[in-house]
Amino acid sequence: MSARPAGEVRGSVRRDVALLPKAHLHLHFTGSMRHSTLVELAAEHGVHLPDALVEDWPPRLHATDERGWFRFQRLYDIARSVLQTPDDLRRLLRETAEDEAAEGSGWLEIQVDPSGYAARFGGLTPTVELMLDAVREASEATGVGIGVVIAANRTRHPLDAKTLARLALQYTDQGVVGFGLSNDERRGRAYDFEGAFRIARRGGLISAPHGGELLGPASVRECLETLHADRIGHGVRAVEDPALLEQIVQRGVTLEVCPASNVGLGVAETAADVPVRRLYEAGASIALGADDPLLFGSRLAVQYELARTEHGFSDAELADLARQSIRASMAPEDVRKRLLAGVDAWLAG
Known part of the structure; x- marks a missing residue:
């Protein structure tokens, strides 16, 4: 296990985390939408939004x-419906x-289930091709790799x-990099x-299922042993099983930890209760994400910033993340x- 970076002297200047170069590996397609865009598109297309997505936002x-x-899924489906x-x-x-560029993210891996859009955009294949074309345009316009x-x-x-999985393999040379599994565990x-993940892995896609969010360590273990996960979406409940956590560390599996999401969905009561520090100190590879x-x-x-304020991460440790x-x-x-x-430049600056 590699040594963790030493902390800083108390009172030292804190660097701006928005300027820290990073990769964002856990972001869902509809959930990445700006709230202002949701409201504008809803008005444009005549979609009624509940108060939870307007006056009482965030819900x-x-x-x-x-x-x-x-209720969470219903709000998500309503939000998706404005994309017409x-x-x-x-x-x-x-x-x-x-x-993403404004947040310091130089590389984004955005997750999407094209089935949720296929009926509106002519089927699965046309939907994927439309999204990949839009990804190329967005990347060229902003300089963020996607x-x-x-x-x-x-x-x-x-x-x-x-x-x-078979559809995804047709586009590995056009920006599809992984295969995931989401929704209620x-x-x-x-x-x-x-079977689906076996198809995806054989074609060169990484395995990135969700697990250990709403269910405990057994869900993480299934992702690890059955789906041969390279990364696990969330995975925070692995801390409840030390042997499992050690297995994750030894295999070099990355946990896509989403603190605000864990609090928002009630997985943790507060951001301080999300086990970021415990996972980090155990040697787990962590990729912080915003989820939705x-x-x-x-x-x-x-x-x-939550890792800094709620878990005491120094700038050297944030750079490590x-x-x-x-x-x-x-x-x-x-x-x-x-x-x-x-x-390195951020940390030295």
Whole structure:
């Protein structure tokens, strides 16, 4: 296990985390939308938004029970419904890339289940091609590198996941870098989706399922052992099983930890209760993520600021977190080198 960087002298100047180069590896497509864009597109397309997405935004959520998750998913579906034209998708990706650049993110891996948009945009294949085209435009306009993680939905049939895995493999040379699994862990075991992930891995995609968010260590273990995860979305409940956590460390699996999301969904009561420090001290590779800024009200830089204020991370340790996110990414080697050099410059500045 590599040594952690030493902390700073108390009272030293704190560097701006928005200027710290980093990679963002846990961001969902609809959830990346600006709140102002949601409101504007809803008015343009005649979509009624509930108060939780307007006056009471960000919504008060608690998804650790079935009713709470249903409400979270309902709000998410309403938000998705405002994306009705190709220009809407292009706008979302352009603005997301602009926001990433402002947060210090030089590489983004955005996760999307194209099934949620296929009916509106002519089917799965046209939807994926539209999104990849929009990704290229957004990247060229902002300088932020973008990879796409095609994600299956735990609430749908595993055969649908296999279809998505085969589709994803057709675009590995056009920006698709990984295969994921999202939605409510309580409604679909990782075991059921092993076939889809086997297809994706054989084609060179990384395995990046969600696990250990709403369920405990057993969910993480399934992702690790059955889906052969390279990264695990959330994974915070692994701290409850020291042997499992050690296995994660030894395998070099990265945990995509999303502090504001964990609080927003009731996984943790406060940001201080999210086990960022415990995971870090155990030697786990961590990539901080914002998950769904549209519903949780904060983007990537805030997650680093929470690590600083709630868990006592020094600037040297924050730089270490940024390096871990970059190394766990699928960014091209030249992008990695540039971002890592930027992290060193940030820390030296």
